[in-house]
Amino acid sequence: MxxxxxxxxxxxxxxxxxxxxxxxxxxxxxxxxxxxxxxxxxxxxxxxxxxxxxxxxxxxxxxxxxxxxxxxxxxxxxxxxxxxxxxxxxxxxxxxxxxxxxxxxxxxxxxxxxVPLVRLFGTAHAAVPVYGSGGFTTYDDDTTAAQLRHWAHEQGIPRVKIKIGESFGSAVPRDLHRVALAREVVGPGVELYVDANGGYTAKQAVRVERRLRDHDVRWFEEPVSSDDLAGLRLVRERSDADVAAGEYGSDLAYFTRMCRAGAVDCLQVDATRCGGYTGWFGAAAVAAGHNLQVSAHCAPNLHLPAAAATPALRHIEWFHDHVRIESELFDGAARPVGGVAHPSDGAPGHGLVLxxxxxxxxxxx
CATH class of the missing domain: 3.30.390.10 (Enolase-like, N-terminal domain)
Structure with a gap:
């Protein structure tokens, strides 16, 4: 041995x-x-x-x-x-x-x-959908617009996400201004997502979501804390957008509680927090048992082979910080084309080398 x-x-x-x-x-x-x-x-x-x-x-x-x-x-x-x-x-x-x-x-x-890791896992998807993610609350309008243009119009990514819930939900007018700006920049053909990172209370999030409908927001991530399952369920039941959360859970019991509570429309899973690839596939099985898709949270290059092997996958978060780091510190980092990325299948393992x-x-x- x-x-x-x-x-x-x-x-x-x-x-x-x-x-x-x-x-x-x-x-x-x-x-x-x-x-x-x-x-x-x-x-x-x-x-x-x-x-x-x-x-x-x-x-x-x-x-x-x-x-x-x-x-x-x-x-x-x-x-x-x-x-x-x-x-x-x-x-x-x-x-x-x-x-x-x-x-x-x-x-x-x-x-x-x-063998390539994606072949060891087995492939369910030849290519994996991605969404551009950043749009931080510290960005001014010009910086936000430039980042959104890069994803939507230069890289051809048809899904983008910005941060809202600024200062624990105390700046709702600016949140709504930035959402309107994002829709104006990307145009009507791009899916627009938002992430409040738990910044709102439940009823506040419901009120904000009603305003988000004016801009055709499709995805409302962590409108309240991921630990507030009742609050997530309340927002989900009253929302036109899909409510997503779950990335902070690091064991299967947490993901199971979230699914059983009817708290989300899509379960976010982060292999860098929930036990690696072994934990990812366990969480994906929990989601599948509740007829939910999964979305990969951050660490896009790490998630690619596991995401490609997951039948009920929605997409991967092409997160600004982690894309920068993985592209600089590793050889073999992927580049999305037309809104999808491909896991490495020409080298053994996940294909990345420090x-x-x-x-x-x-x-x-």
């Missing part, structure tokens, strides 16, 4: 290209935590977007149960990681660490078998 020889993780902090904020948070940098697993002279790579402390969880908590394991037996190793992290606060930092390492293990297995010389300048742990 070829055993996993070594596990390690490194954190990189990349500044944003300008100040960014959504309805409930502001930031000026994004931290990428990269996990690697070695076996048989081959390295598998996974990553998550999380505090640098997630790298310590990989080294200090998870490595002990992953090193020495069979790289072909990922379900057993995933279970061992979850059990090992029992007292480490999962969900949370430990969930991010498990996710990054699980992705690395699947990448390692595919590379050892010398550029150590580029990444080194951003290293923080």
């Amino acid at each position: 070829t055993a996993i020889r070594e596990v390690r993780a490194t954190a990189y902090r990349v500044l944003t290209d300008r100040p960014e904020a959504d309805g409930t948070l502001a930031w000026d940098a994004t931290t990428l935590v990269v996990a690697e697993a070695d076996a048989g002279g081959t390295t598998g790579t996974g990553w998550t977007y999380a505090p640098a402390a997630a790298a310590s969880v990989v080294a200090e908590t998870l490595a002990a149960v992953v090193a020495g394991a069979d790289p072909m037996d990922i379900p057993a190793t995933w279970t061992a990681m979850v059990r090992r992290a029992r007292n480490a606060g999962r969900p949370g930092i430990a969930g991010y660490a498990i996710s990054a390492l699980d992705v690395a293990l699947w990448d390692l297995k595919a590379r050892l078998m010398e 550029r150590p010389d580029v990444a080194a300048r951003y290293r923080v742990a």
Whole structure:
């Protein structure tokens, strides 16, 4: 048996290209935590977007149960990681660490078998729909318009999303102004989405959604907190737009509660938070059991092979920050054409390789 020889993780902090904020948070940098697993002279790579402390969880908590394991037996190793992290606060930092390492293990297995990861999973879609995502509340009108034009008119992406719910829902007139601007820029043929990041109260979100109908908004993401299942259900029942949430859940019990509560029209799943590719397929199965589609939250290049293997997929979020980071720090990053992206099928694994010389300048742990 070829055993996993070594596990390690490194954190990189990349500044944003300008100040960014959504309805409930502001930031000026994004931290990428990269996990690697070695076996048989081959390295598998996974990553998550999380505090640098997630790298310590990989080294200090998870490595002990992953090193020495069979790289072909990922379900057993995933279970061992979850059990090992029992007292480490999962969900949370430990969930991010498990996710990054699980992705690395699947990448390692595919590379050892010398097959593209999308072939190892099996393909349900030859191409994966994407939507442009950014439109931060800190952007002025010119910056917002330029970003929307780039997605809709230069890249031909027929779906775009902006942030609303500014300052915990205290700037509704500006929210509505920015939605009107977005519709004007992209035109009537592009689907317009909004994300409040939990910035509104439930009844406030209902009132806002009625105004969004004037601009044909099709997707209302996290109008209230993802933890407020009753509030999500209230908005969904009164909304013309599809209500989506779920990305912050890091275990299947959370996704199950959300689906059973009738809280969403589409379940958002983030493999960098919910247990990697293993967690993604578990969440997708929960969604399918409730006749719901899934949408991939952020980390677009990481999600591509799993999304392509998911029958009930709606789309992937082509998130501005993560597109910048993955394109700069990895070789093999995808480029959407005509609103779709293709997972790598010409190289083993997920097809992405970290550029150590580029990444080194951003290293923080």
